[in-house]
Amino acid sequence: xxxxxxxxxxxxxxxxxxxxxxxxxxxxxxxxxxxxxxxxxxxxxxxxxxxxxxxxxxxxxxxxxxxxxxxxxxxxxxxxxxxxxxxxxxxxxxxxxxxxxxxxxxxxxxxxx
Amino acid sequence: xxxxxxxxxxxxxxxxxxxxxxxxxxxxxxxxxxxxxxxxxxxxxxxxxxxxxxxxxxxxxxxxxxxxxxxxxxxxxxxxxxxxxxxxxxxxxxxxxxxxxxxxxxxxxx
Numbered sequence: 315x316x317x318x319x320x321x322x323x324x325x326x327x328x329x330x331x332x333x334x335x336x337x338x339x340x341x342x343x344x345x346x347x348x349x350x351x352x353x354x355x356x357x358x359x360x361x362x363x364x365x366x367x368x369x370x371x372x373x374x375x376x377x378x379x380x381x382x383x384x385x386x387x388x389x390x391x392x393x394x395x396x397x398x399x400x401x402x403x404x405x406x407x408x409x410x411x412x413x414x415x416x417x418x419x420x421x422x423x424x425x426x427x
Numbered sequence: 428x429x430x431x432x433x434x435x436x437x438x439x440x441x442x443x444x445x446x447x448x449x450x451x452x453x454x455x456x457x458x459x460x461x462x463x464x465x466x467x468x469x470x471x472x473x474x475x476x477x478x479x480x481x482x483x484x485x486x487x488x489x490x491x492x493x494x495x496x497x498x499x500x501x502x503x504x505x506x507x508x509x510x511x512x513x514x515x516x517x518x519x520x521x522x523x524x525x526x527x528x529x530x531x532x533x534x535x536x537x
Contacts, residue, residue, distance in 0.1 A: 347524065355529070356513065356527035356528060356529050356530055357470075357525075357527050358527075359524040359525065362524065370524060372524065404470060406470075415460075415472055415475045416460070416472060416525070417472060418462070418469065418470035418471065418472065419469070420469035421469060421470075
């Protein structure tokens, strides 16, 4: 079992560009959550997808959007990148409810220049 | 005041020492998670607990629901235990997200 896989591992983008990050959940998991972790801080919840729909959203602007595919994999899209979007983006997969154990990917390190 | 507080923020110890990291929270929870994050970012779930105590190898996690407090202990610490340890809770009024502590940076010196 490959666990949760994220791609790419590192990415450099220019301010104003758009980026797409990808996450494949652990086998059998149907729920994907995305987090943003700025340097030296704890992760901040962006949103969660279940059954191909956004189920809950944290305090992030509409520039952050996502998608979940029928195979439960997920994408995080960020438009009009700002320097402040530079962070580690973590994907977590679980079974429907977050109070079942969540498994995390290695993250995608996004640098906006 | 943060809803999840960890202490200490930083901890440096010698190899072999017994390590304790504390977590206090102010919300009702359905579960508490201890996670480990190594340099480079990957997060590993160590424990999920809603009562009592769990043990895995040299790691022990305890929780006191009445006092809203949890501890993570590492016995016979080793340099490879060096990492950031994060406490996160699943609030009982929301099944959809974790509330995270700021993390404890642990360095174990040989």
